[in-house]
Amino acid sequence: MESPAVEILDLVKRYGGATAVDGLTFRAERGEVTAVLGPNGAGKTSTVEICEGFRKADGGVVRVLGLPPDAPELRARVGVMLQAGGVPPAARCGEWLRLVSRFYARPLDPEALLGRLGLTEHARTPYRRMSGGQQQRLSLAAAVVGRPELVFLDEPTAGLDPQARHACWDLVAELRAAGVSVVLTTHHMEEAERLADHVVIIDRGKVVAEGTPATLTGAERQLRFRARPGLGLEELLNALPSGSAAKESPSGHYIIEGQVGPELLATVTAWCAAEGVMADDLRIERRTLEDVFLELTGRELR
Numbered sequence: 001m002e003s004p005a006v007e008i009l010d011l012v013k014r015y016g017g018a019t020a021v022d023g024l025t026f027r028a029e030r031g032e033v034t035a036v037l038g039p040n041g042a043g044k045t046s047t048v049e050i051c052e053g054f055r056k057a058d059g060g061v062v063r064v065l066g067l068p069p070d071a072p073e074l075r076a077r078v079g080v081m082l083q084a085g086g087v088p089p090a091a092r093c094g095e096w097l098r099l100v101s102r103f104y105a106r107p108l109d110p111e112a113l114l115g116r117l118g119l120t121e122h123a124r125t126p127y128r129r130m131s132g133g134q135q136q137r138l139s140l141a142a143a144v145v146g147r148p149e150l151v152f153l154d155e156p157t158a159g160l161d162p163q164a165r166h167a168c169w170d171l172v173a174e175l176r177a178a179g180v181s182v183v184l185t186t187h188h189m190e191e192a193e194r195l196a197d198h199v200v201i202i203d204r205g206k207v208v209a210e211g212t213p214a215t216l217t218g219a220e221r222q223l224r225f226r227a228r229p230g231l232g233l234e235e236l237l238n239a240l241p242s243g244s245a246a247k248e249s250p251s252g253h254y255i256i257e258g259q260v261g262p263e264l265l266a267t268v269t270a271w272c273a274a275e276g277v278m279a280d281d282l283r284i285e286r287r288t289l290e291d292v293f294l295e296l297t298g299r300e301l302r
């Protein structure tokens with residue numbers, strides 16, 4: 001049987017006395033996009049860099065395409081986009097991508113890739129003079145130019161403008177369509193919802209939930225509206241069918257959960273009318289991945 005793209009079992013990484021990755025276990029299947037989500041400091045980059053062979057684990061087992069992460073034969077089969085750097089400051093954008101492409105047997109056309117990522121007009125610009133978003137796009141291009149079987153993207157769209165973000169998403173979708181396995185970390189829940197087949201949420205170095213975006217968010221719907229902060233919701237709750245819940249989160253944003261149907265909608269709007277409350281942006285929708293993420297990892301800043 002073919003091994004998964006990435007298999008991580010009981011991974012542990014410590015820095016001095018602090019445990020950054022604390023018995024982490026998950027797999028990324030071949031041909032799928034796996035998104036690893038987690039608050040700042042959750043251990044995402046540590047985990048990905050161990051898979052890339054850049055850091056050593058203190059415990060557990062990691063297999064990449066069935067091999068140990070430092071196996072030399074992985075270099076030609078795995079693409080890596082780092083969060084920052086990796087390119088000499090004086091290297092010109094186009095020259096660098098052409099150079100990287102020469103390390104591979106069947107590379108993509110570097111010029112076409114520069115065009116795809118909006119870098120053609122910067123082809124002669126030295127890396128140090130490129131903007132942060134342009135540098136980021138060059139790193140993405142360098143990660144995929146060798147037609148890897150598996151690509152690791154660490155926060156690929158952080159700091160990108162909307163146009164570049166969409167270009168990156170299109171590229172990831174194409175990689176997936178071509179059968180490439182993708183493991184990406186991100187703080188953009190929308191990105192994970194759009195791109196990922198499998199989402200792994202980690203917190204304090206452990207997996208706290210995983211599944212498809214649809215299984216994580218569930219089929220349940222919510223009624224949401226905006227109104228002045230601090231509405232007393234007890235009376236509304238009394239009027240709603242049992243098993244319903246009403247909360248204000250964050251301030252001025254109201255969420256009603258339960259059997260969301262015509263009756264619940266009528267009860268809420270009748271209560272609003274009686275209370276003189278204008279419910280703005282009233283809508284019924286499924287929970288988002290961001291809701292699930294915040295429920296699992298809390299609102300405290302890390």
Ligand SMILES: Nc1ncnc2c1ncn2[C@@H]1O[C@H](COP(=O)(O)OP(=O)(O)OP(=O)(O)O)[C@@H](O)[C@H]1O
Nearest residue numbers: 015016019020038039040041042043044045046047
């Ligand atoms: N080289 C290092 N030396 C010491 N501590 C480190 C080192 N690298 C990471 N850490 C610590 O390990 C923990 C996990 O860091 P890591 O970069 O893996 O998190 P992350 O989930 O990628 O965070 P972010 O979302 O902020 O990028 C953090 O507490 C961080 O301070």
